[in-house]
Amino acid sequence: MDLHKFGIKFFAVDGQRIDILKLIPLYHRWIQHNALQELLIDVADYSHVPAGPGVMLIAHEGNYALDETGHERGVVYYSKRRLSGELPERFARVAQRALTAARLMSADAELDGTLNVPGNRLQFFANDRLLAPNTDAAYAELEPAFKAFLERLYSGAPYRLARETDPRERLSVTVQADTEAPLETLLARLS
Amino acid sequence: MPVDLAREIDVFEGQIELKKQGKIEDKLFAETRLRRGAYGQRYDNGQRHDGIAHRSLPFPTPTTKGPETLWDAPGMQRIKIPFGGLNPDQMDVLADVAEEYSDAICHITTRQDVQLHYVHIEDTPDVMRRLASVGITTREACGNSVRNVTACTLAGVCRCEVFDVTPYAKATAYHLLGHPDTQEMGRKFKIAFSGCKTSSCGLTNIHDLGFIARTWQENGVTRRGFEVVVGGGLGAVPYDAKLFDAAVPEEEILPLAQATCRVFARLGEKRNRGRARMKFLIEKLGFDEFRRLVLEERRILPPDRRWTDYLKDIERYHETPTQAPSKLDLANLDPEFEAWRATNVYPQRQSGYVVATVTLPLGDITSWQLRQLANVARRYVGDNVRATVEQNLILRWVSEGDLPALYAELKRLDLALGGAGKIEDVVACPGTDTCKLGIAASRGLAAVLHERLVERQKNGAIEPAVRDLHIKMSGCFNSCGQHHLADIGFYGVSRKVGGATVPHFRVLMGGEWENNGATYGLTIGAVPSKRIPEFIDHVTQRYVAERQSGERFKSYVTRIGKKALKEMVDAFSSVPPYAVDRSLYSDWRDPREFTISDITTGECAGEVVPQIQFDLQAAEQRNFEAQVYLEQGEFQKADEAAYQSMLIAARGLVRTQFWDLPDEPDPIAAEFKTRFYDTGLFQSPDAGQYAGGKFALYLLNRHADKARTFTADKARHLVEEAQLFIEAAYGCQQRMSEERARALASLDLPAATTDATAAAEATA
Known part of the structure; x- marks a missing residue:
């Protein structure tokens, strides 16, 4: 499957501690200082929408956010444009971007240490129903590449998968790894 | 998906491809995408002030999608929802496209549309196809066109309506959608339907054309019809709609709407965008002359069965509930x-x-x-x-x-928020969040006010009289947030303080949401954006303390007078020096130091592109399809498509002189021959003595060939000939345009006037 539009969200622990409005100045600073080495465009504030996309950083190739979907906060990145490389490589690149944002946010004084993303729980979603509907067949097509990516991310540590069951929702899988690793380690494994 | 919708989207996708190849010029493509609802968004010129300095946004694709509008810059997709009506399947698809092509948010607008933000232009055909699969079109959601036809949301279930206006609104929306008489307007045109005069939901007073339901007795029979008002509108200077006719029978509303569009298209201002709405045309012509012209136009309109076809079943029009009626058990309610x-x-x-x-x-x-x-x-x-x-x-x-x-x-679902229509239900346009024209952060302010007021309401701290107030705001004077109709309205402005720019909102008070938006608020003065919440506290406290028994806010505002209101505003207008308090020098939910340098040219006005250019583009598209048929070995289809492409181009040319040309091959060919071939108008003086005439004969000969046999060679030749014909049509159109410009220069008249006069003469 030639999937390009998808996202990965790394869940935060105790995410409700974060003052989400503090992300607005933080993201603006990232734009000013080109903190993510890519074309960052603007900040979109949806903090008024319960369980929504939170505060977003709109970039050309994809969007970053402290997403609140399902009342579970987490750092998400999803790609909007074509990605190069084979599918496992694309998964790794999208995960890298989410993890990089999570690492920067965790270390930012503005958030005062309130963001804790252990990296051992993530959600993958295919953001392209035409190509990857939420069906067993579509998942079967993606599964080998996705598992190869997880093998690399968690370095062979065991994990459990849970798929979204509502066929109208996006094809998505929540992954719970048995062990935690620092974000730097996860990033190093993907680099 | 309906075939015609599918084809329209295919054509648009083809135009995107042609634009990428540099084969369509910017203005034409801009208006083309606007008429598909694909709108520009803030920073799409590739420039953004990040709070420190202006920086270029280095988008990778060098192409543009309009004047100073970069291809890769995210845009807004507006989706027309006639009278706001949605079904669950449509909601599913809207949700899906918002998630996959936008930012997982559907935004409901003040005109019952849905907007998606941060959409890439190349994704728009897929968005449109998926919407079309559930009967939604984005056609003419923006640009110089008839915008979404709105109606009372309670139509059909309302306790005070005269009758259900839904089927009339629907018929009007689809009758005018893509109608030839609505394609040459100089600005947008807004229509609304109301089931009664007194409630607020129809807002006919702020529309170019408003229909208010009424009935009357005629020969002992109850007749349905509408009071028709025209020329209303908000914007920088709001205009009240004027009574056009107190009782227009139901069978006359579509032709009347069509005639009004014709007059507006023909005589409306085309060059000065700030004076191009219909309210200005009425002002310029005088109401009586405008009315005379519309009625005269109505008289000469070619009859159309669609004007009345929909009326046959109108009294039987109804909605079907899924559940049987029942009563609420009032015991033990939470x-x-x-x-x-x-x-x-x-x-x-x-x-x-x-x-x-x-x-x-x-x-x-x-x-x-x-x-x-x-x-x-x-x-x-x-x-x-x-x-x-x-x-x-x-x-x-x-x-x-x-x-x-x-x-x-x-x-x-976190959707059980109360306070609908109350003070905490703040209305705001997108403002500086995404709008190219936004001056101040209307959504930032609205979010702050909403959260603050919801919290107060939870604590029981809002007086009932205050809770009934409406707050509405716009990011600039263009009034998309309908601030004129609010008890307390705001629109974004800026003020210089000690060399720095400070976001402000200008305050309006005493607007009336009821009676179809009957009264516009008074402009009082400007308050710094960051001081608006405390200003609202002050105003509402004063209202509670000073109101007379049962006195509504509008009456209170009128009673205390503008001087007292100005004093209230002035008490909050001061701005501390930057060194003392920097917080007032940035806007709500946007910490960047405030600047108005990100404002660029808006696309509300669209681009004025003559219809002939769209026709020639359509002719090219049809001939491209002929080439595809040819490649596939479908020679008859190729031949017919090439012939149709010439007819489309010829029709476009003829309609510059004769607007009511029937869309049929015989009259098109005959009128083209008379007006363009016999007169020599089609012949290019630069293409050799016979070339132009030869190209014209490609159409005329093919049209005359009634017993045509279809072969590969004939089809191939005709496709080539059609291309030459279309090129010659482009040349002819260009010469006519230059000729007109020369004539104008010699007469020193505005172009719109001359065009309109010519067209009026042609129609007459």
Whole structure:
């Protein structure tokens, strides 16, 4: 499957501690200082929408956010444009971007240490129903590449998968790894 | 998907490809995409002030999608929802496209549209196809066209309406959609329907064309019709709509709307965009002359069966509830539910049914919520969902006894917010968040006010008289937030303070939402953006303290007078020096130091592109399809498509002189021969003595060939000939345009006047 539009969200622990409005100045600073080495465009504030996309950083190739979907906060990145490389490589690149944002946010004084993303729980979603509907067949097509990516991310540590069951929702899988690793380690494994 | 919709989208996708190849010029493509609802968004010129300095946004694709509009810059997709009517399948698809092509948010606008932001132009055909699969079109959602036709959200279930205006609004929307008479307007044209004169939801007073339901007796029979008003509009200078006719019979509304569009298209201003709305045309012509012209135009309109076809079943028009009517068991009701019911539930005219409002903060709903809400709708109300001009959604035909269960479902979706239509239900346009024209952060301010007022209401700290007030705001004077109609309205401005720029909002007070938006608020003065919340506290406290028994805010404002109001505003107008308090030098929810340098040219006005250019583009597209047929070995189809492409080009040329040309091959060919071939107008003086005439004969000969046999060679030749014919048509159009410009220069008349005069003469 030639999937390009998808996202990965790394869940935060105790995410409700974060003052989400503090992300607005933080993201603006990232734009000013080109903190993510890519074309960052603007900040979109949806903090008024319960369980929504939170505060977003709109970039050309994809969007970053402290997403609140399902009342579970987490750092998400999803790609909007074509990605190069084979599918496992694309998964790794999208995960890298989410993890990089999570690492920067965790270390930012503005958030005062309130963001804790252990990296051992993530959600993958295919953001392209035409190509990857939420069906067993579509998942079967993606599964080998996705598992190869997880093998690399968690370095062979065991994990459990849970798929979204509502066929109208996006094809998505929540992954719970048995062990935690620092974000730097996860990033190093993907680099 | 309907075939014609599918084809339109294919054509648009082809135009995107041609634009990428540099084969369509910027203005034409801009108006083309605008007429498909694909709108520009802030920073799409590739420049953005990041709070420190202006920086270029280095988008990778060098192409543009309009004047100073970069290809890769995210844009807004507006989606027309006639009268706000939605069904669950449409909600599902809206949710999906918002998630996959936008930012997982559907935004409901003040004109019952849906908007998606941060959409890439190359994704728009897919968005349009998926919407078309559930009967939604984005056609003419922007640009110089008839915009979404709005109507009372309570139409059909309202306790005070004269009759249900829904089928009339629907017929008008689809009759005028893509209609030739609406394609040459100099600006947008807005239509609204109201079921009565006194309630607020139709807002006919602020529309170019408003229809207010009424009945009368004629020979002992009750006749349905409308009071028709024209020339209303907000914008920088709001105009009240004027009474055009107190009683237009129902069978006359479509031809009257069509005639009005014709007059507006023909005589409306085309060059000065700030004076191009119909209200200015009426002012310029004088109301009586405008009315005379519309009625004269109506008299000569070629008859159209569609004007009355839809009326045959109109009295039988009805909506189908999914549940039987029932009564609410009033015993042991939860206080939270009761508080929600008090503001968000409206008992319908039909016993046992109610309307439930789903309050959306700032008009935003997530994809997940919308999809879940679609399921709730399937269970409780079926196809009876509408978007409102107060940026909410309503569920109609809820069986009253189902309300507690419905409320529980909405609570699960975080959609059980109360206060619909109350002070905390703040209305705001996109402002500086995404709009190219935004001066101040209307959404930032609206979010702050909404959160603050919801919190106060939870604590019981809002007086009932205050809670009934409406707050509406716009990011600039263009009034998309309908600030003129609010009890307390705001629009964004800026002020220089000690060399720095400070975001402000200009305050209006005493506007009237009721009576179809009958009274516009008084402009009082400007308050720094960051001081607006305390200003609202002050105003509302004064109102509570000083109001006379039962006195409404509008009456209070009138009674205390502008001087007192100005004093109130002035008390909050001071700005401390930058060194003392920097916070006032940035806007709500945007910490960047405030600047107005990100404002660029808006696309509300669209680009004025003559219809002939769209026709020639369509001719090219058809001939391209002929080439594809040729490649596939479908020679008859190729031949016919090439012939049609010449007819399209010829029709476009003829219609510059004879607007009512029937869209049939015989009259097109005959009129083209008379007006362009016999006169030599089609022949290019630069293409050799015979070339132009030869190209014209390609069409005339093919048209005369009634017993044509279809072969590969003939088809191939005709496709080539059609291309030459279209090129010659382009040349002819260019020469006519230059000729007109020369004539104008010699007469020193504005172009629009001359064009209009020529067209008027041609029509007459």
